[in-house]
Amino acid sequence: MHIKEELAERHVLTLTVDNEAGTLARIAGMFTSRGYNIDSLTVADISEDHATSRITIVTKGPPPVIDQIIAQCERLVPVHKVTDLTEAGPHVERELALVKVSGAGDQRVEAMRLADIYRARVIDATVNSFIFEITGGPDKIDTFVTLMREVGLVEVGRTGIVGLMRGSGAS
Amino acid sequence: MPEKSGAEILIDGLIEQGVDTVFGYPGGAVLPIYDALFQQKKIKHVLVRHEAGAAHAAEGYARSTGKPGVVLVTSGPGATNAVTGIADAFLDSIPLVVITGQVSTLLIGTDAFQEADTVGITRHCSKHNYLVKDPAELAATVREAFAIATRGRPGPVVIDIPKNVQVATAPTDIKSKAAQRFHPAGEAEYALINKAVELLANAKAPILYTGGGIINSGPDASAALRELAELSGAPVTSTLMGLGAYPASGEAWLGMLGMHGTYEANMAMNQCDVMLCLGARFDDRITGRLDAFSPDSIKIHVDIDRSSINKTVRVDLPIVADVGTAIRQMIDVWKGRKVKPQPLTEWWAKVKGWRAVECLNYPASKAEIMPQFAIERLYAATKDKSPIITTEVGQHQMWAAQHFHFEGPNKWLTSGGLGTMGYGMPAAIGAQMGNPDALVIDIAGEASIQMNIQEMGTATQYRLPIKVFILNNEWMGMVRQWQELTYESRYSESYSDSLPDFVALAEAYGWKGIRCDDPAKLDEAIAEMLAYDGPVMFDCRVSKKANCFPMIPSGAAHTEMILHSDEVSGTMDDEAKALV
Numbered sequence: 077m078h079i080k081e082e083l084a085e086r087h088v089l090t091l092t093v094d095n096e097a098g099t100l101a102r103i104a105g106m107f108t109s110r111g112y113n114i115d116s117l118t119v120a121d122i123s124e125d126h127a128t129s130r131i132t133i134v135t136k137g138p139p140p141v142i143d144q145i146i147a148q149c150e151r152l153v154p155v156h157k158v159t160d161l162t163e164a165g166p167h168v169e170r171e172l173a174l175v176k177v178s179g180a181g182d183q184r185v186e187a188m189r190l191a192d193i194y195r196a197r198v199i200d201a202t203v204n205s206f207i208f209e210i211t212g213g214p215d216k217i218d219t220f221v222t223l224m225r226e227v228g229l230v231e232v233g234r235t236g237i238v239g240l241m242r243g244s245g246a247s
Numbered sequence: 248m249p250e251k252s253g254a255e256i257l258i259d260g261l262i263e264q265g266v267d268t269v270f271g272y273p274g275g276a277v278l279p280i281y282d283a284l285f286q287q288k289k290i291k292h293v294l295v296r297h298e299a300g301a302a303h304a305a306e307g308y309a310r311s312t313g314k315p316g317v318v319l320v321t322s323g324p325g326a327t328n329a330v331t332g333i334a335d336a337f338l339d340s341i342p343l344v345v346i347t348g349q350v351s352t353l354l355i356g357t358d359a360f361q362e363a364d365t366v367g368i369t370r371h372c373s374k375h376n377y378l379v380k381d382p383a384e385l386a387a388t389v390r391e392a393f394a395i396a397t398r399g400r401p402g403p404v405v406i407d408i409p410k411n412v413q414v415a416t417a418p419t420d421i422k423s424k425a426a427q428r429f430h431p432a433g434e435a436e437y438a439l440i441n442k443a444v445e446l447l448a449n450a451k452a453p454i455l456y457t458g459g460g461i462i463n464s465g466p467d468a469s470a471a472l473r474e475l476a477e478l479s480g481a482p483v484t485s486t487l488m489g490l491g492a493y494p495a496s497g498e499a500w501l502g503m504l505g506m507h508g509t510y511e512a513n514m515a516m517n518q519c520d521v522m523l524c525l526g527a528r529f530d531d532r533i534t535g536r537l538d539a540f541s542p543d544s545i546k547i548h549v550d551i552d553r554s555s556i557n558k559t560v561r562v563d564l565p566i567v568a569d570v571g572t573a574i575r576q577m578i579d580v581w582k583g584r585k586v587k588p589q590p591l592t593e594w595w596a597k598v599k600g601w602r603a604v605e606c607l608n609y610p611a612s613k614a615e616i617m618p619q620f621a622i623e624r625l626y627a628a629t630k631d632k633s634p635i636i637t638t639e640v641g642q643h644q645m646w647a648a649q650h651f652h653f654e655g656p657n658k659w660l661t662s663g664g665l666g667t668m669g670y671g672m673p674a675a676i677g678a679q680m681g682n683p684d685a686l687v688i689d690i691a692g693e694a695s696i697q698m699n700i701q702e703m704g705t706a707t708q709y710r711l712p713i714k715v716f717i718l719n720n721e722w723m724g725m726v727r728q729w730q731e732l733t734y735e736s737r738y739s740e741s742y743s744d745s746l747p748d749f750v751a752l753a754e755a756y757g758w759k760g761i762r763c764d765d766p767a768k769l770d771e772a773i774a775e776m777l778a779y780d781g782p783v784m785f786d787c788r789v790s791k792k793a794n795c796f797p798m799i800p801s802g803a804a805h806t807e808m809i810l811h812s813d814e815v816s817g818t819m820d821d822e823a824k825a826l827v
Contacts, residue, residue: 094428097378098366098370098376098378101367101370102370105370105371106371109371140557140561143557144554144557144558147553147554147556148554150553150554151552151553151554152375153374153375153395153428153429154428156428
């Protein structure tokens with residue numbers, strides 16, 4: 077007997093939650109205990125009085141599972157609002173990455189040239205290394221990191237994405 | 248500004264919530280709370296013998312009274328022992344407030360004596376939990392905890408209180424900071440109610456599939472269900488959790504549905520054209536094989552918890568609302584519009600045909616007590632007393648569900664979701680505490696009863712006249728039954744060896760013990776049990792090989808019920824084996 081898996085869709089969810097101890101563990105743990113995926117997760121305090129945080133979760137699953145994920149998130153007491161940006165319509169997603177490369181000669185020149193094309197900024201430089209800062213959608217960052225592998229990639233740090241709906245409405 | 252200790256603030260908070268009974272066990276990290284309890288008269292504390300017993304007793308209290316059950320245990324092992332009861336209450340949606348002691352805030356995280364990460368451990372088996380680090384937050388926390396436990400879909404809430412927070416003082420005149428952040432569903436949208444009424448009224452083969460949500464919604468919901476059944480003329484079936492919401496003597500009653508449900512209930516679910524699911528959740532024990540579950544029906548699902556909708560079965564008309572309120576709304580629309588239902592003669596003729604199968608029949612015996620017969624006689628002897636029945640988990644539980652009949656809600660207390668052996672006796676203790684004049688009987692198996700046998704001492708201490716009726720077949724019967732069905736009768740570890748002498752055990756605890764193995768003497772022995780003013784343990788020696796039928800085997804559809812033991816195949820493919 078083999079275990080079957082269904083086709084998964086990628087969805088970006090944003091959650092407005094109470095900024096209190098255990099909220100992140102409650103949400104992340106719920107994903108684990110119910111067998112849902114988390115591709116990336118970002119969280120930061122967003123309100124003036126520090127009472128509320130916004131969590132952005134990128135998850136994958138078949139549509140009924142995504143629906144369950146949203147319902148299960150809404151069921152948690154500190155979660156006030158859940159928005160599925162992917163369902164809600166046009167939205168922007170951005171992620172920041174720090175990318176360190178090391179090398180000399182042509183390799184170093186090529187890294188610099190690619191960084192320029194991708195509008196990555198140099199935020200640290202030594203005679204044999206650079207750290208680039210790049211923001212963009214996840215695809216752009218994936219591509220940039222792939223290119224950097226060819227020219228001496230040392231390590232990468234990524235924030236995971238944050239997203240907002242386009243237009244004047246709030247998610 | 249007057250100040251009180253955290254422990255005193257907690258007790259004041261419990262009294263404010265109308266708590267009169269707490270089930271608990273003291274220990275180092277809750278001594279300040281126990282001292283505050285000692286100095287007041289409004290709350291009665293019931294000392295259990297193991298913290299699992301405290302949690303199940305609180306569940307029994309809650310299910311039988313409709314009020315939240317309260318548990319008080321110490322840190323570390325006290326809390327971890329209570330976890331099974333918390334998880335049980337979570338799956339069956341029972342309102343509990345569980346107060347656990349914790350090591351001092353200065354010691355948290357140092358692997359201190361009797362330290363366990365209680366909020367971490369209970370996070371995913373409670374509706375919500377708190378670690379309170381400041382006595383000034385306690386009053387508001389207790390208020391919110393009770394609101395969360397009892398409102399919406401009920402469930403357990405854990406409040407973990409470090410010992411130094413119990414001792415430290417805070418001003419007592421702090422007003423609850425809480426802007427309500429918990430908003431359960433209430434009334435349904437009328438557009439949806441209208442649509443539901445329309446579907447139900449135009450159905451040619453409707454069915455009401457009801458669950459524990461109706462019990463949780465309160466006695467008014469049960470009353471409303473009876474009225475809706477009458478108006479619509481639809482047959483009614485129920486999950487294990489919902490028994491009693493519709494009276495078993497009612498004309499529309501089909502019996503329980505699902506794995507050990509009746510033939511008529513399961514066939515009607517399969518063949519209906521409109522299914523109105525009221526406060527049930529399409530659990531795997533109900534649906535059987537999902538792709539064959541009621542294939543041609545339009546499904547309406549009323550549930551207070553949005554996450555129950557479309558979880559396993561896609562429904563056509565979801566209604567997120569309190570089920571009692573929604574039924575009342577349907578009745579109002581129905582009456583307001585003077586709706587006339589379709590004639591259901593053909594549908595009822597089909598139902599009558601299925602009923603004629605008499606699926607609950609079993610081979611009678613004069614030589615030994617059949618377990619089904621024992622339940623029937625117990626029912627006959629007690630039905631006029633409107634008893635509260637608790638159970639353990641296994642064959643006896645299913646036989647009780649099939650052969651004991653309930654006329655009202657809050658009389659049937661069983662561990663449905665988690666399926667916790669050892670639930671029944673502590674639940675009976677809790678039910679008896681909440682209903683001192685009621686007849687409370689735990690229908691048990693000889694294996695399950697040993698899982699919390701220590702609670703006999705609690706019943707003795709508080710003079711609780713509970714009756715424990717053990718169907719003793721010397722087997723973990725349900726395990727053995729599955730081994731017969733699925734593993735060619737390889738009885739791996741399912742024999743109840745080295746059983747205690749239950750009569751002698753009863754006497755050792757100051758109970759009365761009765762043993763019976765003769766069907767002719769059973770009525771007399773049951774009468775003796777009922778006549779005794781005190782706790783009784785009844786060792787009912789039943790047929791050792793009886794199995795529980797009808798049964799939908801693992802991975803099968805509603806139409807593929809096994810009605811009798813001679814239809815048992817003896818083995819199954821891996822797909823079915825995996826679908827326990």
